[in-house]
Amino acid sequence: MSAATAPPAPLLGAEGLVKTHHGEGGPVHAVRGVDLTVHRGEFVAVTGPSGAGKSTLLHLLGGLQRPDSGTITLDGESTDSYSEARWAVERRRSIGIVFQFFNLVSNLTVADNVELPALLAGASPKHARAEREKLLAELGLDSKARSMPGELSGGEQQRVALARALVNHPRLLLADEPAGSLDSKGTREVMRLLTRFHQRGQTIVLVTHDARLASAADRVISFFDGRISDDAHLGGPTSRRTGPGGVVELKD
Numbered sequence: 001m002s003a004a005t006a007p008p009a010p011l012l013g014a015e016g017l018v019k020t021h022h023g024e025g026g027p028v029h030a031v032r033g034v035d036l037t038v039h040r041g042e043f044v045a046v047t048g049p050s051g052a053g054k055s056t057l058l059h060l061l062g063g064l065q066r067p068d069s070g071t072i073t074l075d076g077e078s079t080d081s082y083s084e085a086r087w088a089v090e091r092r093r094s095i096g097i098v099f100q101f102f103n104l105v106s107n108l109t110v111a112d113n114v115e116l117p118a119l120l121a122g123a124s125p126k127h128a129r130a131e132r133e134k135l136l137a138e139l140g141l142d143s144k145a146r147s148m149p150g151e152l153s154g155g156e157q158q159r160v161a162l163a164r165a166l167v168n169h170p171r172l173l174l175a176d177e178p179a180g181s182l183d184s185k186g187t188r189e190v191m192r193l194l195t196r197f198h199q200r201g202q203t204i205v206l207v208t209h210d211a212r213l214a215s216a217a218d219r220v221i222s223f224f225d226g227r228i229s230d231d232a233h234l235g236g237p238t239s240r241r242t243g244p245g246g247v248v249e250l251k252d
């Protein structure tokens with residue numbers, strides 16, 4: 001095959017990932033050798049029992065923790081030599097992350113929480129504001145722009161966290177139990193939003209123990225005892241792009 005026809009490198013690659021935590025109770029082998037490839041446009045759910053190592057895997061993929069061994073590639077580029085600062089830049093610009101407990105900045109307004117990553121990435125205040133307005137409208141939160149996070153419901157806070165994670169049009173969205181602290185209505189809302197952004201082309205890796213949430217994905221990886229025990233493609237298209245009418249234009 002000539003270089004011109006070679007398939008593009010996967011957006012995310014992991015090879016031989018190993019991570020052991022050293023807690024008070026001794027070593028915990030959380031990730032015991034994981035190989036994983038995620039292509040652009042995929043929506044991958046990682047499911048498994050509590051303690052299987054799912055969150056640790058997600059933290060490794062987002063550079064929040066470093067593997068003891070193994071390599072992570074982004075767009076075919078090894079991250080082995082990435083400093084903490086370089087990972088922070090990637091998380092600002094090309095990897096959005098949402099967490100179970102939202103992690104919003106409590107003394108900033110909703111608007112400022114969403115604009116902050118854009119400003120830190122070098123966007124002009126005008127551009128950051130326009131992106132924030134677009135996303136908050138899309139997520140049904142425009143009337144909450146001046147509210148403080150503590151004034152919002154859990155579901156609303158998670159939508160703000162989603163807006164913040166998406167404001168820089170990341171190549172990859174990582175979600176760690178995003179509905180873990182929400183009621184069933186909030187869970188359905190998160191599911192609906194993840195599905196919508198995925199249909200517009202957003203690549204997503206979602207960690208969840210909730211089978212209902214995982215069913216929104218088009219690929220479900222079962223994780224058990226630090227390893228992938230099953231990897232099921234559910235038949236959806238692996239790459240879907242947004243049309244010109246899409247509110248969020250994805251850059252990858």
Ligand SMILES: Nc1ncnc2c1ncn2[C@@H]1O[C@H](COP(=O)(O)OP(=O)(O)OP(=O)(O)O)[C@@H](O)[C@H]1O
Pocket residue numbers: 021022023024028029030048049050051052053054055056057209
């Ligand atoms: N910082 C840490 N220090 C020590 N042990 C840790 C640390 N983080 C995770 N662990 C342990 O590593 C194992 C895997 O944890 P992890 O949070 O990755 O699993 P999980 O599958 O996401 O679980 P859950 O669904 O309950 O969140 C668990 O036994 C956990 O207690």
